[in-house]
Amino acid sequence: MPQAPETLDGWYSLHLFYAIDWTTLRLVPETDRQTMVEELQSFLTKHESARNNNAGDHAFYNITGQKADILLWVLRPELKDLNAVENEFNKLQITDYLIPTYSYVSIIELGNYLAGKSDEDPYENPHIKPRLFPELPTSEYICFYPMDKRRNETYNWYMLPLEKRQELMYNHGKIGRKYAGKIKQFITGSVGLDDYEWGVTLFADDPLQFKKIVYEMRFDETTARYGDFGSFYVGQIIQSEQLPSFFAL
Numbered sequence: 001m002p003q004a005p006e007t008l009d010g011w012y013s014l015h016l017f018y019a020i021d022w023t024t025l026r027l028v029p030e031t032d033r034q035t036m037v038e039e040l041q042s043f044l045t046k047h048e049s050a051r052n053n054n055a056g057d058h059a060f061y062n063i064t065g066q067k068a069d070i071l072l073w074v075l076r077p078e079l080k081d082l083n084a085v086e087n088e089f090n091k092l093q094i095t096d097y098l099i100p101t102y103s104y105v106s107i108i109e110l111g112n113y114l115a116g117k118s119d120e121d122p123y124e125n126p127h128i129k130p131r132l133f134p135e136l137p138t139s140e141y142i143c144f145y146p147m148d149k150r151r152n153e154t155y156n157w158y159m160l161p162l163e164k165r166q167e168l169m170y171n172h173g174k175i176g177r178k179y180a181g182k183i184k185q186f187i188t189g190s191v192g193l194d195d196y197e198w199g200v201t202l203f204a205d206d207p208l209q210f211k212k213i214v215y216e217m218r219f220d221e222t223t224a225r226y227g228d229f230g231s232f233y234v235g236q237i238i239q240s241e242q243l244p245s246f247f248a249l
């Protein structure tokens with residue numbers, strides 16, 4: 001039986017995607033709409049305390065295209081904390097005009113393929129700890145997609161020897177390192193938590209970099225032979241002070 005590598009696991013992750021019911025929202029009086037937006041701003045401001053207390057983080061983006069209108073990405077220490085934030089969000093008045101379109105449950109993950117060997121506690125390693133319990137960037141653009149490792153009669157990632165998987169992941173990682181400073185990447189594991197095995201979230205100030213890195217990785221053996229992908233979601237950041245103009249009609 002091929003060896004299953006251990007993973008290093010950090011904060012739990014929840015991506016929430018919503019479409020806005022603009023037709024119905026247009027019927028809401030402007031003063032009521034303003035009150036709803038202010039309540040949403042207060043919600044987002046309140047949860048900035050998680051970042052300040054090193055107890056999680058969140059990101060809020062306007063999704064491009066018709067798959068969704070907004071993304072709320074939340075990171076928290078425990079799964080139950082995600083439930084609490086989601087329930088609180090769902091009780092906001094503005095959510096009466098939001099239609100859930102997709103969600104993704106996972107956990108920040110680092111594979112030990114690339115973590116290296118050491119006698120020290122990896123969770124206290126100053127290079128690893130910030131990757132497991134990150135402060136999210138406020139980049140202009142975001143890209144999210146779920147993915148699987150292929151397992152069929154011809155190509156089965158899980159039947160490869162550990163040494164071969166280590167080699168493939170090392171070469172795969174070299175491509176990602178070429179985009180350091182252009183893209184910030186977060187891998188979240190979702191085996192047993194959601195329909196795919198991993199979620200990938202990318203941040204960049206230039207959205208063209210999303211296309212470049214994904215395209216280049218298509219030619220890497222790890223992706224070309226063993227990668228299966230779900231839908232891609234891209235969008236632009238919405239700062240709290242931009243919410244009134246975003247919801248203005």
